[in-house]
Amino acid sequence: MKSFSLNQATTKRWPLDELVAGCVAAGVEAVGLWREEVTDYGTEKAASLVRDSGLTVSSLCRGGFFHDAGWYDENRRAIEQAHDLGTDTLVLVSGGLPDGSRDIDGARRHVGEAIGALVPDAQAAGVRLAIEPLHPMFASDRCVVSTLDQALQLASPYPADAVGVVIDTYHLWWDDTVWDGIALAGQENRIAAFQLADWITPLPSGVLLGRGLPGTGAIDMRRFAQAVRETGYDGYVEVEVFHEDVWSRPGPAVLAEAIAGYEAAVA
Amino acid sequence: MKSFSLNQATTKRWPLDELVAGCVAAGVEAVGLWREEVTDYGTEKAASLVRDSGLTVSSLCRGGFFHDAGWYDENRRAIEQAHDLGTDTLVLVSGGLPDGSRDIDGARRHVGEAIGALVPDAQAAGVRLAIEPLHPMFASDRCVVSTLDQALQLASPYPADAVGVVIDTYHLWWDDTVWDGIALAGQENRIAAFQLADWITPLPSGVLLGRGLPGTGAIDMRRFAQAVRETGYDGYVEVEVFHEDVWSRPGPAVLAEAIAGYEAAVA
Numbered sequence: 287m288k289s290f291s292l293n294q295a296t297t298k299r300w301p302l303d304e305l306v307a308g309c310v311a312a313g314v315e316a317v318g319l320w321r322e323e324v325t326d327y328g329t330e331k332a333a334s335l336v337r338d339s340g341l342t343v344s345s346l347c348r349g350g351f352f353h354d355a356g357w358y359d360e361n362r363r364a365i366e367q368a369h370d371l372g373t374d375t376l377v378l379v380s381g382g383l384p385d386g387s388r389d390i391d392g393a394r395r396h397v398g399e400a401i402g403a404l405v406p407d408a409q410a411a412g413v414r415l416a417i418e419p420l421h422p423m424f425a426s427d428r429c430v431v432s433t434l435d436q437a438l439q440l441a442s443p444y445p446a447d448a449v450g451v452v453i454d455t456y457h458l459w460w461d462d463t464v465w466d467g468i469a470l471a472g473q474e475n476r477i478a479a480f481q482l483a484d485w486i487t488p489l490p491s492g493v494l495l496g497r498g499l500p501g502t503g504a505i506d507m508r509r510f511a512q513a514v515r516e517t518g519y520d521g522y523v524e525v526e527v528f529h530e531d532v533w534s535r536p537g538p539a540v541l542a543e544a545i546a547g548y549e550a551a552v553a
Numbered sequence: 554m555k556s557f558s559l560n561q562a563t564t565k566r567w568p569l570d571e572l573v574a575g576c577v578a579a580g581v582e583a584v585g586l587w588r589e590e591v592t593d594y595g596t597e598k599a600a601s602l603v604r605d606s607g608l609t610v611s612s613l614c615r616g617g618f619f620h621d622a623g624w625y626d627e628n629r630r631a632i633e634q635a636h637d638l639g640t641d642t643l644v645l646v647s648g649g650l651p652d653g654s655r656d657i658d659g660a661r662r663h664v665g666e667a668i669g670a671l672v673p674d675a676q677a678a679g680v681r682l683a684i685e686p687l688h689p690m691f692a693s694d695r696c697v698v699s700t701l702d703q704a705l706q707l708a709s710p711y712p713a714d715a716v717g718v719v720i721d722t723y724h725l726w727w728d729d730t731v732w733d734g735i736a737l738a739g740q741e742n743r744i745a746a747f748q749l750a751d752w753i754t755p756l757p758s759g760v761l762l763g764r765g766l767p768g769t770g771a772i773d774m775r776r777f778a779q780a781v782r783e784t785g786y787d788g789y790v791e792v793e794v795f796h797e798d799v800w801s802r803p804g805p806a807v808l809a810e811a812i813a814g815y816e817a818a819v820a
Contacts, residue, residue, distance in 0.1 A: 383771055387771075388771055388772060388773040389773070390726070390727070390729075390771075390773070391729070394729070421689065421690065422688065422689050422690070422727040422728070423688065423689070423690040423756065423760070425726075425727035425752075425771075426752055426754055426770075426771040427754045427755075432727050432728070433728075436729065459657070459692075460657070460689040460692035460699050461689070461699070461700075462657075462658070462661070462703065485692075485693055487693055487694045488694075488758065488759045488760075489690065489756070489758070489759065489760045490758055491755065491756070491757055491758040492755045492756065493690070493755075493756045493760060503693075504650055504654075504655055504657075504692075504693040505655060506655040506656070506657070
């Protein structure tokens with residue numbers, strides 16, 4: 287397992303140049319980036335900034351959202367952007383049900399077909415598609431892929447270096463089958479990213495911005511880190527937290543706490 | 554499958570005597586009751602009211618909350634209350650993690666032990682314990698039993714007429730293994746209750762009061778009704794919805810919509 291990576295979403299309001307300088311100052315080796323922030327900054331400029339700093343881009347979030355009509359072109363742009371940023375990992379959040387639909391099986395089949403359509407583009411660009419199962423509370427509006435098992439099934443028709451899965455503690459912690467799933471994902475060389483966020487309650491309205499920094503909630507982070515390490519996973523460990531209280535605080539302070547949470551998890 | 558039952562939580566502010574009269578007027582055969590409301594009204598008085606009206610009590614919610622120190626005595630009282638109300642079904646919501654704990658496996662084991670301790674009391678009272686898996690978004694603070702598969706595993710050491718499971722569409726709809734689980738639960742004669750509520754977004758703060766009346770959300774109710782019917786389940790179909798907007802409306806109007814949602818589901 288490689289070292290800590292700061293996912294940009296954790297310090298959403300930290301300008302990218304300050305974030306990069308802050309990571310370098312803190313001895314951080316890698317960052318996970320988000321498409322919107324990178325596009326606002328300028329993809330080429332962001333790529334240069336990060337490359338010149340010596341940081342690795344551990345992943346780009348996110349492609350997917352296959353319920354949108356323009357999913358194919360948008361995901362091709364995402365693959366290109368990942369390539370331009372020099373990362374080998376594009377995280378896919380599948381999207382939810384089409385408007386008015388109740389056909390979750392059909393939506394999941396469509397995700398499989400969409401991934402199949404993108405594999406050639408991803409392979410040509412040297413970018414791996416990383417299917418992220420999201421917590422079942424997002425199943426209708428954000429991600430019909432709710433379990434690691436489903437993500438592995440969707441990945442299974444494709445080579446492991448083309449399609450992998452994301453292990454995010456926040457989304458998977460409640461699932462008692464996840465430990466077998468992590469072991470299987472490791473055997474199949476499918477683990478493309480490992481992300482830490484903690485489960486805290488009460489959940490806020492809309493439930494998207496309810497994550498805690500690792501160590502502040504109900505999840506046994508050490509168990510996850512050990513399970514992922516035992517697979518031989520050799521990627522970074524991203525801390526990816528969305529919470530208004532975290533976003534409202536200074537980047538360097540949040541970075542320090544994210545590193546401390548990571549260290550407690552992997553210790 | 555028997556007919557529609559109004560779960561009292563759907564019309565939380567409808568006084569019990571008006572609710573009973575409203576159900577009789579609407580030709581409803583059964584109601585699901587809640588302990589707190591029944592206790593406030595007076596258990597004996599409630600039992601007489603319902604019995605004299607000719608209504609059946611399809612279930613009593615809820616026992617469980619095994620993370621509370623006083624769980625044993627409280628659940629014995631719940632079993633007694635179910636017996637006094639003349640219902641054969643006590644719904645158990647297991648409870649979450651103990652304060653500060655991250656040991657979800659241990660919490661689940663404790664649920665199994667607690668159920669084992671209660672089985673003799675339940676059998677003596679002629680009350681079946683009905684383990685309800687709740688949506689994984691409640692795993693830390695309300696119910697560590699998150700899937701039908703887990704509920705069936707917890708029930709498996711005990712006779713089917715002593716310990717069953719609850720199929721609630723709201724909690725299980727996202728799970729692609731639920732169809733096999735319903736079939737298995739039917740084979741084992743474990744289905745103790747079947748409840749309808751729909752999944753609507755955005756979820757409200759705290760996520761407890763976010764349910765929609767059947768037909769208003771993302772869940773394929775007909776598929777659930779068909780799967781449960783195919784098992785030979787011979788109990789009632791409760792509509793159980795928690796939502797501030799539903800609660801703020803007149804009981805008779807909500808009852809009519811609940812019946813319409815039920816009819817569309819079972820048609």
